[in-house]
Amino acid sequence: QVQLVESGGGLVQAGGSLRLSCAASFSIFTYTMGWYRQAPGKQRELVAAITSGGSTNYADSVKGRFTISRDNAKNTINLQMNSLKPEDTAVYSCNSKWAWRNYWGQGTQITVSS
Numbered sequence: 750q751v752q753l754v755e756s757g758g759g760l761v762q763a764g765g766s767l768r769l770s771c772a773a774s775f776s777i778f779t780y781t782m783g784w785y786r787q788a789p790g791k792q793r794e795l796v797a798a799i800t801s802g803g804s805t806n807y808a809d810s811v812k813g814r815f816t817i818s819r820d821n822a823k824n825t826i827n828l829q830m831n832s833l834k835p836e837d838t839a840v841y842s843c844n845s846k847w848a849w850r851n852y853w854g855q856g857t858q859i860t861v862s863s
Contacts, residue, residue, distance in 0.1 A: 751852050753845060755771050763833060765833050769830065769841055771825060771843030771854055772823075774824075780845040781800045782799050782843070782845050783843075785841070794808060796841065799826065814833075
């Protein structure tokens, strides 16, 4: 069964850090992996993505603060989030894409208090 399981969410004060992890039940070697977020009343947006070759892409709002990484041997990706702001509050979801395959995790809540 295809699964993406996120962990590491929670409540943090502004300026703090959190690290999200996403574990896949399948080999992610060929997949582009990404983190998306959706805040209440807003559309889901791409936060960061990393291709199978290791190229990364970030939303302008998180550049310089967030870092995405992948470990193909462990079938996991991580999102290191530093200097968190209240506007980073959202449900963060892991995504994997390859050809027609497009899988989502259930999401994890990040709340940044001011």
